[in-house]
Amino acid sequence: MPDKIPVTVLTGYxxxxxxxxxxxxxxxEHGKRxxxxxxxFGEIGIDNDLVxxxxxxxxxxxxxxxxxxxRGDLIRILDGLMKRRxxxxxxxxxxxxxxxxxxxxxxxxxxQDVSDAARLDAVVTVADAKWLSDRLKDAPExxxxxxxxxxxxxxxxxxxxxxxxxxxxxRIRAINPYAKLHRAKNAQVPIAEVLDRKAFDLDRIIQLxxxxxxxxxxxxxxxxxxxxxxxxxxxxxxxxxxPWISDLTQREGPNILRCKGIVAFPNExxxxxFQGVHMILDGDLQREWRADEPRESRVVFIGRDLDEDAIRExxxxxxx
Amino acid sequence: MTATAAPSLLQAVxxxxxxxxxxxxxxxxxxxxxxxxxxxxALARGAESHRSAAHPDGVILVAGSDGERFVTGGDDGRLAVxxxxxxxxxxxEAKGWIDALAVHPGGSIAYATTKRVxxxxxxxxxxxxxxxxxxxxxxxxxxxxxxxxxxxNGATLWFPNLETKPEVLEWKGSHLDVTWSLDGRFVVTxxxxxxxxxxxxxxxxxxxxxxxxxxxxRSMTWSSDGAWxxxxxxxxxxxWPFGSKEGPTGxxxxxxxxxxxxxxxxxxxxxxxxxxxxxxDGCILLIRLNDASELLIRPVVRGSGVTALAWDAKGRRxxxxxxxxxxxxxxxxx
Numbered sequence: 143m144p145d146k147i148p149v150t151v152l153t154g155y156x157x158x159x160x161x162x163x164x165x166x167x168x169x170x171e172h173g174k175r176x177x178x179x180x181x182x183f184g185e186i187g188i189d190n191d192l193v194x195x196x197x198x199x200x201x202x203x204x205x206x207x208x209x210x211x212x213r214g215d216l217i218r219i220l221d222g223l224m225k226r227r228x229x230x231x232x233x234x235x236x237x238x239x240x241x242x243x244x245x246x247x248x249x250x251x252x253x254q255d256v257s258d259a260a261r262l263d264a265v266v267t268v269a270d271a272k273w274l275s276d277r278l279k280d281a282p283e284x285x286x287x288x289x290x291x292x293x294x295x296x297x298x299x300x301x302x303x304x305x306x307x308x309x310x311x312x313r314i315r316a317i318n319p320y321a322k323l324h325r326a327k328n329a330q331v332p333i334a335e336v337l338d339r340k341a342f343d344l345d346r347i348i349q350l351x352x353x354x355x356x357x358x359x360x361x362x363x364x365x366x367x368x369x370x371x372x373x374x375x376x377x378x379x380x381x382x383x384x385p386w387i388s389d390l391t392q393r394e395g396p397n398i399l400r401c402k403g404i405v406a407f408p409n410e411x412x413x414x415x416f417q418g419v420h421m422i423l424d425g426d427l428q429r430e431w432r433a434d435e436p437r438e439s440r441v442v443f444i445g446r447d448l449d450e451d452a453i454r455e456x457x458x459x460x461x462x
Numbered sequence: 463m464t465a466t467a468a469p470s471l472l473q474a475v476x477x478x479x480x481x482x483x484x485x486x487x488x489x490x491x492x493x494x495x496x497x498x499x500x501x502x503x504a505l506a507r508g509a510e511s512h513r514s515a516a517h518p519d520g521v522i523l524v525a526g527s528d529g530e531r532f533v534t535g536g537d538d539g540r541l542a543v544x545x546x547x548x549x550x551x552x553x554x555e556a557k558g559w560i561d562a563l564a565v566h567p568g569g570s571i572a573y574a575t576t577k578r579v580x581x582x583x584x585x586x587x588x589x590x591x592x593x594x595x596x597x598x599x600x601x602x603x604x605x606x607x608x609x610x611x612x613x614x615n616g617a618t619l620w621f622p623n624l625e626t627k628p629e630v631l632e633w634k635g636s637h638l639d640v641t642w643s644l645d646g647r648f649v650v651t652x653x654x655x656x657x658x659x660x661x662x663x664x665x666x667x668x669x670x671x672x673x674x675x676x677x678x679x680r681s682m683t684w685s686s687d688g689a690w691x692x693x694x695x696x697x698x699x700x701x702w703p704f705g706s707k708e709g710p711t712g713x714x715x716x717x718x719x720x721x722x723x724x725x726x727x728x729x730x731x732x733x734x735x736x737x738x739x740x741x742x743d744g745c746i747l748l749i750r751l752n753d754a755s756e757l758l759i760r761p762v763v764r765g766s767g768v769t770a771l772a773w774d775a776k777g778r779r780x781x782x783x784x785x786x787x788x789x790x791x792x793x794x795x796x
């Protein structure tokens with residue numbers, strides 16, 4: 143079985159600098175060939191790369207799962223692109239500024255043909271340092287994109303003061319403390335920080351610690367979107383934990399954008415690692431616990447209007 | 463019975479090796495035409511094969527034949543026709559990928575680029591229809607005057623040459639391929655949700671749900687008597703009974719060619735109740751419906767899952783093509 147093609151999803155509100163970043167990726171000397179799926183042929187297109195026009199056709203799966211939307215056009219395009227297998231090394235999907243990243247991500251979990259051929263590498267969100275705070279107030283899409291991100295490029299930092307920058311980073315962190323955050327001018331970030339992140343690879347979910355670039359952030363809580371995390375310093379009972387996490391994501395799925403966890407089971411030498419997008423859960427027993435690691439259980443949820451107390455209570459009642 | 467234990471016709475297969483995945487297949491009289499992912503059409507007759515550069519800058523995504531012309535649609539936005547003599551030319555150009563195609567034996571063609579469907583009659587006159595969402599599958603009704611379009615939330619039946627409003631057949635979900643029964647009474651689609659959906663058009667309206675597949679069905683074929691619809695998508699050929707006027711409703715399908723590999727392509731013989739079944743592991747079997755007896759046409763070949771399969775018009779030859787460019791033509795012993 144040939145290696146699965148990595149797919150990077152590039153999101154960001156209108157004008158944040160997505161296309162600038164995309165152009166930087168494509169023009170840099172990296173020796174890689176990309177297939178780029180865009181919504182409009184803009185000012186991109188390097189001879190070496192394959193550019194495909196998409197139309198963001200989002201549809202609901204007819205599987206009883208109300209928030210299980212996928213990108214139908216992406217399924218179709220990937221099917222066609224795979225016939226060019228060997229002609230490109232990776233795929234970049236640029237979404238429109240108003241797009242919700244969830245259907246793109248869900249496509250990789252729901253469609254068997256897509257998940258056989260390609261793997262979601264990471265959701266990269268470009269945010270405008272000057273305007274993000276305003277957009278977080280008036281544009282739910284911008285908030286979704288921040289909440290969903292594995293990597294956030296805080297762009298156009300030259301247009302704001304250090305103080306404002308800290309404030310906007312604080313807002314980002316209140317929503318999503320787990321994404322890798324990079325400050326940038328003209329979307330100038332090392333390509334390695336954007337591509338080949340393996341953010342959805344269960345084997346790469348090593349720890350669930352917030353990514354703080356520096357100490358001293360003071361947290362302000364976002365009004366409706368937040369992340370909550372819980373730790374139990376010991377194993378959980380799989381007979382209780384599995385039904386709980388499955389029921390929680392089924393019930394609260396529309397509000398839970400992303401979730402991740404590393405948990406210990408009694409008499410099990412391997413870590414159970416899971417991640418999810420809305421109602422879709424993906425989990426597996428992964429590598430063995432190392433001797434120097436505490437066998438504890440940790441879960442993280444990023445979502446809207448999460449009932450922190452209820453989730454904590456539910457999780458802690460799974461303790462073995 | 464395992465595939466390798468079946469009696470075989472391996473010696474009757476003329477093998478070919480092309481440079482790219484075979485993405486489609488059709489017959490031009492005694493010549494097999496293979497559509498390739500590198501944009502070429504390979505024409506094979508006897509032990510010889512020749513390449514025609516039908517899509518020099520593209521990948522062939524869809525292909526079909528009317529017996530005289532091999533029609534191909536590509537990601538270069540071109541619809542090309544290639545003749546038995548290897549001559550090839552552009553028939554039409556579209557903005558975007560041409561990834562749905564239907565060719566009627568009478569010479570008319572329909573193709574789609576996302577939502578836009580173009581019908582082109584045998585004289586080259588075009589009619590255009592814009593569907594409500596991307597059209598993934600196209601099929602002509604037996605007479606060739608009406609088209610079925612598979613799209614999101616159902617299918618549309620369209621008479622390109624009549625002013626009548628297209629008829630919408632609704633069913634929630636994403637519909638992929640579409641086929642029309644030989645008597646015109648049933649329209650069946652394959653779906654994103656690993657199921658088939660059927661609509662009964664006569665004598666009354668009715669839905670048929672055919673589910674339980676572990677994977678998407680991407681190949682469907684009617685038996686020559688019209689009584690059976692064989693399908694891919696499971697680790698056996700799933701064959702639905704359409705012999706009665708109510709179709710398969712309430713009846714279980716037949717299963718044959720059960721193996722521990724998924725069926726990728728199916729093709730009923732044009733005159734007898736024999737179905738050719740091709741698998742993801744490269745194996746190909748001929749299966750007789752009345753006693754489920756099997757003949758081995760191709761053994762398991764690693765990395766060479768079968769992607770295309772078609773009988774010639776008389777049913778004397780069966781051509782196949784694979785993901786790694788391997789291909790072959792079986793000639794049945796006379």
